[in-house]
Amino acid sequence: MPTLTKLYSMEETATHNKQDDCWIVIDGKVYDVSSYMDDHPGGDDVLLAVTGKDATDEFEDAGHSKDARELMEKYFIGELDESSVPEMPELKIYKKEQPTDSVQKLVDFTMQYWLVPVSIITISVAVRVLLSRKR
Known part of the structure; x- marks a missing residue:
């Protein structure tokens, strides 16, 4: 038995x-x-x-x-x-919402990080051209 x-x-x-x-x-x-x-x-x-x-x-x-x-x-x-034995709670995965207008997001991102350096370079070139014309 x-x-x-x-x-x-x-x-x-x-x-x-x-x-x-x-x-x-x-x-x-x-x-x-x-x-x-x-x-x-x-x-x-x-x-x-x-x-x-x-x-x-x-x-x-x-x-x-x-x-x-x-x-x-x-x-x-x-x-x-x-x-x-207590069951483990089910793991839930939440996906972050994707931008609906990815082109606009890219343009905004580009403008935000490139606008200042491009502006500084443009102003520097303009000042140099103006100073070289005075001579």
């Missing part, structure tokens, strides 16, 4: 967040690592920091060895009840 795996909610798992009572969730599995806290190579702070949330990303980012993965099975106590 197969053994039934106990299901734990994320809320219940999150309540076990102390040095002597620490549960973590990795890949949908719940582990009671309370007795492993002093032996964890990264220290107990690392484990305490991931209680109450899915620690899969942190676990994978740390690059755990095959031996570490096998050792985890010793602390396995059940599965995470996926229905207890």
